[in-house]
Amino acid sequence: MVIRVVVADDQAVVRTAFAGLLATQPDIEVVGEAEDGAAAVRLAAAHRPDLALLDIRMPGLNGIDAAREIIAASAGATRALMLTTFGLDEYVYDALMAGASGFLLKDATFPELLHAVRVVAEGQALLSPDITGRLIAEFTRQRIAAPPARSIEGLTGREVEVLVLIAQGLSNVDIADRLTITAHTVKTHINRVFAKMELRDRAQAVILAYELGLVVAGSGAGGIRPRGPGAGR
Template sequence: MVIRTLVADDQAVVRTGFVNLLGTQDDIQVVAEAEDGAQAVRLAAEHRPDLVLLDIRMPHKNGIDAAREIIAASEGATKALMLTTFGLDEYVYEALAAGASGFLLKDATFPELLHAVRVVAAGDALLSPEITRRVVAEFTRQRAAAPPVPAGDVDGLTAREAEVLVLIAQGLSNAEIAHRLTITDHTVKTHINRLFTKMGLRDRAQAVILAYELGLVRPSAPR
């Protein structure tokens, strides 16, 4: 299957670099490129790409707003992969809430770029434990002054599934969860698949957000 991709970045050198690199792959086709968020939304509606690679900071419409509109218009058929830097931590949570499936650093290597595009296009989330912890830190910053949110209804989950959800929200990888609970990686994946299905979660990013919004994890909780 060929992954039809749209690349949006207001820096021509960066945008052209990504377009040229992606163009070397038989399974990836760049169908359009945009220099701002508004243009990205228009081109996404025209070309209906499988994936949009969006810079967070762009003129006229930022990448987060563009991602939100593109994902909504495509009813989730188009996935969003955000271009970011470690200096933009404050935008990570907002981008995930908008529906983005992952993040890629602008100085990513060629293999990292290809891996990110393929993972997100396949419907998975590119959300490393490091990024998860950044999401948690940003959530803490945003909600520090807010009163505690009462825990939501997770009656549909088993005790172990709820436990796994909390550990995901605390930034643990599958291997770390397996070690913490003394179970196999395969069992962890089974629990994750089941809780995602029961709670209607698309990916790990949504799991982090859900756990905090339901009050299963408090912003002050240790990792």
């Protein structure tokens, strides 16, 4: 499968460099380049790419708003990967809430760029355990004050365990090892959690786990730990 990509950045050097690097890969096709968010939205509507690589900070329509419009217009078929200058960019949480599936530093290496594009295009979230713990916890504590609109009443105990481990940044294989079950079973649990909670990907699952208070900042994988003695059971 060829991954069709739109690249948007107001810095021509960055935009051209990323587009040129991606175009060298046989499984990636750059279908358009945009200098701002509005142009990215138009290109996405015209080409229906699999992925939009968007700079968070652009003049006019910024990358976050562009991501929100692109994802909504495509009903989630186009995924958004955000470009940022700093690992703790203050807008990263907003980007995830807008539907982005992860973010990438502008000084990322070529292998890191390719990995990010392929991972997000496959429907996964690009959130390392370290970033999950430091960033999502920080911004969730700061931004989410209202009681969550959803609850975990519809989830089984095992599904709650899987959700917590996703929030800790564990891969399917790591979750399988932790729970002593097969990777296939883990995938089944994840699919059920996503369906019941109407989640699109792991990024939304991480945010939901924090909103529901299933994890809090502390020790452990990704710098977070289950909340309360009954969490995860």
